[in-house]
Amino acid sequence: MSGKTYKIAVIPGDGIGQEVMPCGLKSLHAASARFNFNLAITTFDFASCDYYDKHGKMMPDDWVELLTPFDAIYFGAVGDPARHPDHITLWGSLLQMRRQFDQYVNLRPCRLVKGVPSPLADPGEIDFWIVRENTEGEYSEIGGKIFEGTERETVIQETVMTRIGVDRILKYAFELAKTTRRKRLTSATKSNGIKITMPYWDDRFKLMSKSYPEVTTEQFHIDILTAHFVAKPSHFDVVVGSNLHGDILSDLGPAVTGTIGIAPSGNIHPEAKFPSLFEPVHGSAPDIMGKGIANPVGMIWAGQMMLLHLGEKQAAEAMMKAIDRVLGEADQSVLTPDMKGKGTTQKLGDAIAEAIASV
Ligand code: NAI
Ligand code: MG
Numbered sequence: 013m014s015g016k017t018y019k020i021a022v023i024p025g026d027g028i029g030q031e032v033m034p035c036g037l038k039s040l041h042a043a044s045a046r047f048n049f050n051l052a053i054t055t056f057d058f059a060s061c062d063y064y065d066k067h068g069k070m071m072p073d074d075w076v077e078l079l080t081p082f083d084a085i086y087f088g089a090v091g092d093p094a095r096h097p098d099h100i101t102l103w104g105s106l107l108q109m110r111r112q113f114d115q116y117v118n119l120r121p122c123r124l125v126k127g128v129p130s131p132l133a134d135p136g137e138i139d140f141w142i143v144r145e146n147t148e149g150e151y152s153e154i155g156g157k158i159f160e161g162t163e164r165e166t167v168i169q170e171t172v173m174t175r176i177g178v179d180r181i182l183k184y185a186f187e188l189a190k191t192t193r194r195k196r197l198t199s200a201t202k203s204n205g206i207k208i209t210m211p212y213w214d215d216r217f218k219l220m221s222k223s224y225p226e227v228t229t230e231q232f233h234i235d236i237l238t239a240h241f242v243a244k245p246s247h248f249d250v251v252v253g254s255n256l257h258g259d260i261l262s263d264l265g266p267a268v269t270g271t272i273g274i275a276p277s278g279n280i281h282p283e284a285k286f287p288s289l290f291e292p293v294h295g296s297a298p299d300i301m302g303k304g305i306a307n308p309v310g311m312i313w314a315g316q317m318m319l320l321h322l323g324e325k326q327a328a329e330a331m332m333k334a335i336d337r338v339l340g341e342a343d344q345s346v347l348t349p350d351m352k353g354k355g356t357t358q359k360l361g362d363a364i365a366e367a368i369a370s371v
Contacts, residue, residue, distance in 0.1 A: 017050040018322050021082040021287065026060050026101070027296025028306035028357075029088025035308035035361025036086065039331060040315045042368040047327040059087075059105035061095045070104030076112055079287060084318050085109065087291040088311065092298055106291075110146055113286035115279035116177070117184050118144035118258060119317070120293065122245075122265035122275075125335070127342035128351055130270050136246035141188060142265050143250060144258020145181040146279060148172045149209075151255045173209045173254070178216045184282060185252035186224045192249050197221075199231040200253035200261060213254060238264060245269075266293055271350040273307025274339075276314035278321060290318040307348040308361040309335060334367035 020040075024033040037053070044051050056078070057063055058071045070090075072078065079085060087109075091101045109115070124130055124138035155169035182199075189197040199217045203210035214231060221229045232240065234257045240247065241261065245268050253261055266275035275293035292310030300306055316331040338346065338360070346363050347353025 014047075014049050014324065017052050018083045019052045019054070019081065020318075021079050021085045022053050022055040023059050023085060023087045024055070025088040025090040025105075025296065026062075026092050027089060027298050027301040028294075029060075029090065029296055031301070031304065031306050031357050032292065032308040032311035032361075033086075033088045035357060035365070036311035036315045038361055038365040039312045039334070039368055040086075040319070042365040043315075043319060043324070043327040043331055046330065046369055047324060049324055049327070054082075059090050059109075061092045061101060064096055064101065064104075070101060071108070075108075079109070079113075082287045083322060085287050085289040086315065086318060087289050089292065089294060089296040091296050094298060106289075109289055110279050113279075113281055113289070114147065115281045115286070115288055116145065116147045116180060117278070117280040117282060118142075118146040118262065119188075119278040119280055120144070120262045120265060120275065121313075121317075122269050124269045125274065125339050127339040127347070128270040128274060130268060132242065132245070132268055135268065136244075138245045138269050140245070140248035140265070141192075141250045142258060142262045143181065143185040143188065143252040144262050145177065145253070145255045146258075147255075148174060148177045149255035171206075171209045173212055175216070178213055179220065182217055182220050182252060185250055186220060186227055189227045189250040190224060194228075194249040195226055196228045196230070196249035197224075198237070198248055198251045199229070200234050200237050200251060200257040201231050202234050202257070204233055209254075217252075234260065237261070241265065242268060262293075271307060272310070273348065273350045274309040274313065274335075276310050276317050278314070278317045280321065288318075288321055290314040290321070304356045304358065305349050306357050307350050308357050309339070309364070312361070312364055330368055330371050333371040334364050337367050337371060338363045 024030040090105050120142045150171045152172040157167050159165050201210050203214050241264050272294045277293050279289040316328050320328040344353045346355040
């Protein structure tokens with residue numbers, strides 16, 4: 013009941029991004045009406061193929077100045093490979109934002125929600141977080157190619173780990189683990205094969221664990237960790253990884269909890285010097301675009317994460333409860349086809365928005 017006003021930049025983007033965004037906004041408005049805060053929303057048409065067709069670029073030149081004043085960015089999805097290659101559309105928009113706004117935490121909840129079938133035969137209770145480093149590590153532009161086209165053709169790509177970069181992501185993960193019921197933090201590593209950067213990551217992890225005696229720690233090499241994600245996902249609580257390891261785990265995690273259509277993600281700059289960006293995990297899904305059957309839950313859940321980030325805890329709790337209730341009732345006429353139902357984007361979105369008003 014804060015009475016506060018939050019400035020939100022809304023970017024629907026491409027494909028089903030444009031279809032699920034109205035559902036996300038409807039749920040957010042339902043939460044703001046009930047919990048007495050205001051959302052000052054500005055919608056932007058850039059970061060889309062339509063914008064690129066009109067302007068020959070993905071974003072206006074002053075996009076940084078335009079977006080910086082916002083408290084958060086609420087993002088649909090971008091990309092349509094049939095129209096423009098992904099390296100132009102994604103690199104020209106979303107990836108620029110993550111970098112420019114130093115959104116060094118990529119946060120993904122992985123939770124098995126009642127009513128959503130898991131591909132695992134006996135999944136147990138799955139409820140964990142993946143914390144991925146989002147700005148450095150294996151995804152660097154340092155390296156190069158020499159002797160191209162000759163027998164000596166050579167390519168080199170360097171991993172970059174800075175103490176600042178490693179420590180701040182580990183700290184975020186430890187702080188998160190401190191707040192959970194199980195208080196367990198798992199680190200993804202590969203120090204048995206990658207001899208310099210990964211032992212460094214392990215050392216910083218060990219050192220920081222001394223400041224968090226209440227958090228139980230463990231580490232696994234990424235290869236066996238992926239196996240554990242499938243064999244015993246209920247074991248995990250908070251899992252932290254470098255950019256590449258986190259990337260792999262953050263697709264695998266949501267996959268064991270069912271459809272990609274419900275998974276949300278936050279690209280977070282915790283110090284709030286820049287806006288953080290909240291989006292569904294899925295892309296623009298050109299294969300189902302225009303059919304009105306895209307699952308809106310990932311978009312709505314991303315809105316829930318955004319409210320939590322902004323400090324609207326009660327509203328975020330209500331949104332989560334509403335999602336759980338509507339999916340848990342498993343009414344076939346409401347669930348979208350990816351959850352084995354016959355519902356539409358709008359019907360499911362409306363059901364959740366309505367539930368937010370009353371849960
Ligand atoms: P995608 O996530 O768009 O689709 C993968 C599969 O999941 C498709 O069969 C799709 O129909 C299904 N799916 C995805 N979201 C769904 C939803 N909400 N409800 C029901 N089914 C859903 O990934 P894909 O096909 O590899 O990429 C399509 C475009 O999206 C590409 O241009 C890609 O680069 C882009 N992309 C953008 C992302 C972003 O904006 N953050 C993330 C991932 C991909
Ligand atoms: Mg990925």
